[in-house]
Amino acid sequence: MNRIALKMLMGDRAKYFGIVIGITFASFLITQQLAIFVGLMGRTIGFLSDTGQGDVWVMDSKVQFIDDIKPLQDTELYRVRGITGVQWALPIYKGLSKARLDNGNFQTCNIVGLDDATLMGGPPEMLEGKLEDLRKADGIIVDENGAIGKLAKGPKEPGGQPVPLKVGDTIELNDHRAIVVGICRVSRTFQSQPFIYTTYSRATTFAPKERKLLSFILVKAKDGQPIVELCARIRSETGLEAKTTQSFKETTVSYFMKYTGIPINFGIAVVLGFLVGTAIAGQTFYNFTLDNLKYFGALKAMGASNFTLLRMILLQSLTVGAIGYGLGVGMAAFVGFAARNTELAFLLPWQLLVITAAAVLLICALTSMLSLYKVFRLEPAIVFKS
Amino acid sequence: MTAKQATATAVTCRNVTKTYGSGDSLVHALRGIDLEVETGELLMLVGPSGCGKTTLISVVAGILDRSGGECSVFGQDFSAMSQSARTRWRGQNIGFVFQAYNLIPSLTAAENAAVPLLLNGMNMREALDRARAMLERVGLGDRAKSLPNQLSGGQMQRVAIARALIHEPRLIVCDEPTSALDHETGHKVLELLREVAVGPDRALVIVSHDQRIFDFADRIARMDDGRIAEITPPKEPIDL
Numbered sequence A: 001m002n003r004i005a006l007k008m009l010m011g012d013r014a015k016y017f018g019i020v021i022g023i024t025f026a027s028f029l030i031t032q033q034l035a036i037f038v039g040l041m042g043r044t045i046g047f048l049s050d051t052g053q054g055d056v057w058v059m060d061s062k063v064q065f066i067d068d069i070k071p072l073q074d075t076e077l078y079r080v081r082g083i084t085g086v087q088w089a090l091p092i093y094k095g096l097s098k099a100r101l102d103n104g105n106f107q108t109c110n111i112v113g114l115d116d117a118t119l120m121g122g123p124p125e126m127l128e129g130k131l132e133d134l135r136k137a138d139g140i141i142v143d144e145n146g147a148i149g150k151l152a153k154g155p156k157e158p159g160g161q162p163v164p165l166k167v168g169d170t171i172e173l174n175d176h177r178a179i180v181v182g183i184c185r186v187s188r189t190f191q192s193q194p195f196i197y198t199t200y201s202r203a204t205t206f207a208p209k210e211r212k213l214l215s216f217i218l219v220k221a222k223d224g225q226p227i228v229e230l231c232a233r234i235r236s237e238t239g240l241e242a243k244t245t246q247s248f249k250e251t252t253v254s255y256f257m258k259y260t261g262i263p264i265n266f267g268i269a270v271v272l273g274f275l276v277g278t279a280i281a282g283q284t285f286y287n288f289t290l291d292n293l294k295y296f297g298a299l300k301a302m303g304a305s306n307f308t309l310l311r312m313i314l315l316q317s318l319t320v321g322a323i324g325y326g327l328g329v330g331m332a333a334f335v336g337f338a339a340r341n342t343e344l345a346f347l348l349p350w351q352l353l354v355i356t357a358a359a360v361l362l363i364c365a366l367t368s369m370l371s372l373y374k375v376f377r378l379e380p381a382i383v384f385k386s
Numbered sequence B: 001m002t003a004k005q006a007t008a009t010a011v012t013c014r015n016v017t018k019t020y021g022s023g024d025s026l027v028h029a030l031r032g033i034d035l036e037v038e039t040g041e042l043l044m045l046v047g048p049s050g051c052g053k054t055t056l057i058s059v060v061a062g063i064l065d066r067s068g069g070e071c072s073v074f075g076q077d078f079s080a081m082s083q084s085a086r087t088r089w090r091g092q093n094i095g096f097v098f099q100a101y102n103l104i105p106s107l108t109a110a111e112n113a114a115v116p117l118l119l120n121g122m123n124m125r126e127a128l129d130r131a132r133a134m135l136e137r138v139g140l141g142d143r144a145k146s147l148p149n150q151l152s153g154g155q156m157q158r159v160a161i162a163r164a165l166i167h168e169p170r171l172i173v174c175d176e177p178t179s180a181l182d183h184e185t186g187h188k189v190l191e192l193l194r195e196v197a198v199g200p201d202r203a204l205v206i207v208s209h210d211q212r213i214f215d216f217a218d219r220i221a222r223m224d225d226g227r228i229a230e231i232t233p234p235k236e237p238i239d240l
Helices: A002-011 A012-042 A046-049 A075-081 A129-134 A144-148 A198-204 A227-240 A245-259 A262-290 A295-299 A306-338 A352-374 A380-384 B053-060 B083-093 B109-119 B124-137 B151-163 B185-198 B211-216
Strands: A056-059 A086-100 A106-114 A125-128 A138-141 A170-173 A176-185 A196-198 A218-219 A241-244 B009-020 B028-039 B043-046 B070-073 B095-098 B170-173 B203-207 B217-224 B227-231
Touching: A002 A012, A002 A306, A002 B109, A012 A046, A012 A262, A012 A306, A012 A352, A046 A138, A046 A245, A046 B043, A046 B227, A056 A138, A056 A227, A056 A245, A075 A086, A075 A218, A075 A227, A086 A198, A086 B170, A106 A198, A129 A138, A129 A176, A144 A176, A176 A196, A176 A198, A196 A198, A218 A227, A227 A241, A241 A245, A241 B083, A245 B095, A262 A306, A262 A352, A295 A306, A295 A352, A295 A380, A306 A352, A306 B217, A380 B053, B009 B053, B009 B203, B028 B053, B028 B203, B043 B053, B043 B185, B053 B070, B053 B170, B053 B203, B083 B095, B095 B151, B109 B124, B109 B151, B109 B217, B124 B151, B151 B185, B170 B185, B185 B203
Parallel strands: A106 A196, A138 A176, B043 B203, B043 B217, B095 B170, B170 B203
Antiparallel strands: A056 A218, A056 A241, A086 A106, A086 A170, A086 A218, A125 A176, A138 A196, A170 A176, B009 B028, B009 B070, B217 B227
């Protein structure tokens, strides 16, 4: 009876497309909104993902997330280096500084200062220049998006395109001259501000004057040293917080989940997509069932058991569910692909596809339930009522 | 024309009652029906609207529970069967022809005719082969791939007859099979029913108030107010 069920479903084109559109809409909205949410959350930990050389991040015990900088005294670095199990420990400066553009405007930038000797913790991908070029006088490496976007120079003629910052250009950082020696590619961050990498000592000269300037200490554990144990040891011996990279990512994401309205806003959009999709698909599917009630009654009279009708209705529901799911997820993926080089935060891990599939299954179950209730209660004697 | 060849009892009803509602709104649809239908017989149930004809064939066909009395079809009492057993038995042993045809609009004539075989577990290919053969038998061999909306009323009723007969049921119940048809088409449909549906091991019960087709019956049971008012004696075979 599967073929009969499918032909019944697709025979009524208007309702068939109505149900598919309802589920497509729900699937698209759920996937797209969740993908943007995951993309945004991913951006909150972009810097942590890019700085993967260390095992442990050491910071002030009150730090709540990666951009919550509570500087340490430089001497803390030496205390951490003295702890058993530490292979190396390096300073990282992370802070905001104002860059003065050639048109007179100011642009806030993320300044990252790397250990002068090793340059460990640098950008994950260099597009122009080399990381070692940071050792040149006043050298900085600017991220690609910053160079072509917020830090770009003004157009050569009025109304023209901004000119991207390139190697050899000079900008002014907090009244200090800085020369671009490289262009890098980094993960986009939540605030979308340009990233500027330089050495730790130079970064501290760009930074506003403060007594303490050390943002984080990046620690590598010795071979065979359990990371969690090392974190506990650093905590107990220094009074500082020590987190694995993964743990710091989780702390950061938790902060944004807890203290921003992002999850609620996206959650509402997802729930709305689910509800609207369920309403459209459910109502249309129910109408489809009502229209076919006399045929279901005839089938019942002719010997179709409730189980057979259950299978037919579930097959119909799952078919439109599968088609709507495929279209919705495909559309969402296309939107993500089309916007891959824009500011849109879009990340579509496989888990989202599973979540959307579960939501679509739930929609199918809910829409089928009404129809099944109607058909199960249907008296086959209805067929003799003209 | 197939002559009447009564050999055994197909349907037995003893004092069958059916009521709807309760208290002040209690409606007696059947008030003690006694009826027997023999195999090889075409029995016509006639009477005014609301007299209980449709209720009676619904009870006989096992798609409606009776309120009282005894009723069996080929010895099977539906009230003693579970719902699923009754549905299965009905699917194997009873064929239906409905007033409004009830052909599924999105299925071809062959697919519509094949439905009872599919419900009985036959695979689609074999069911369609048999459906095409049955459509050939009812004179619609060339319309097997037509959708219901491409067929005339008479053709649709012939597809419905093919569907009712394809699984070789022992009892065929027809509800007003000619009410939506013109005189000539109605006659042809009844001729067809007599030709293909009446046999020595099966019985045919037709509900109708179309007097033009009464001549096709072997016996006519006239109903009035939930009772069988009279049953005309079996007729001699009629030559059509």
